[in-house]
Amino acid sequence: MVFPDRVLVTLVHLRTGLTHEALGVIYEVGSSTIGRAISEIRPLLAARGFAVPDRPGLRLRTLENVFAYAAAENVTLRIDGTETQVSRPQAHRPERRAFVSGKRKQNTIKTTTISDHQGRTLWSGATRPGRMHDQTAVRTEGIAEQSRQYPAVKAEVDEGYRGLANEFPGQVSAPPRKPKGIGNPPLTERYGWREMRRRQSSRRICVEHANAEHRQWRPLQRYTGRREEYAEPHRAIASLVSDKAAQRASRHKPTADLVLVCTTPC
DSSP states (O other), X not given: OXXXXXXXXXXXXXXXXXXXHHHHHHHTSOHHHHHHHHHHHHHHHHTTOEEETTEEEEEEXXXXXXXXXXXXXTOOEEEEEEEEEOOOOOTTOTTGGGGBOTTTSSBEEEEEEEEOTTOOEEEEEEEEETTSOHHHHHHTTTHHXXXXXXXXXXXXXXXXXXXXXXXXXXXXXXXXXXXXXSSSOOHHHHHHXXXXXXXXXXXXXXXXXXXXXHTTSGGGTBOOSOGGGSHHHHHHHHHHHHHHHHHHHHHHSOOXXXXXXXXXXX
């Protein structure tokens, strides 16, 4: 297969989840040829990193790159974890229970997504078994060290990152705790607490939209491949989604001529 066909085959496989046999029928080649094409192109997509809006030549590949970019551009990060269902490990394997998610009660793999205020993916990784806590998964990637290195970078998180918010109260914003008191707290305090949670949730919801955009790709709805290979297709898909978001941002950005026309008096 020529290179453009190998790229198209890989994109179709990532988008729709079609099997190698089905793609082989479409392209009139053997399933082994399709498998080789995907194994060659998918690592290249996964290694590209994540596109940055308004910066065509800049790609974010590591968590350190994300924090450096956020510090330079004064971007408030949105952090959230997501889980993808995977096949159940065979019986009597030592890591069998490690993939059982306490929240979803399924065998899953957990990843962490970081976006900006418009829900554009800046980074997605920290691939860990589903039983691991959201905060533990991202801590193993060194987020605490990056927060100390870049004290000006702020982030919005959900309740799963409460410990991170307690460690960095001036940088990481988590939902406010419910007011304490003997019996039920006063009505004004309860309404104030709900309003604060609503506002914090509205600032953080964009990263959940980014995760939802990832899940539009079939392999991230339910991954049927080998669990050890999940990180590569996930990063490839997230990288492609970030490219799409950057393209949308560039299309919607007004040109200099349009701005001049709008600001010139009639």
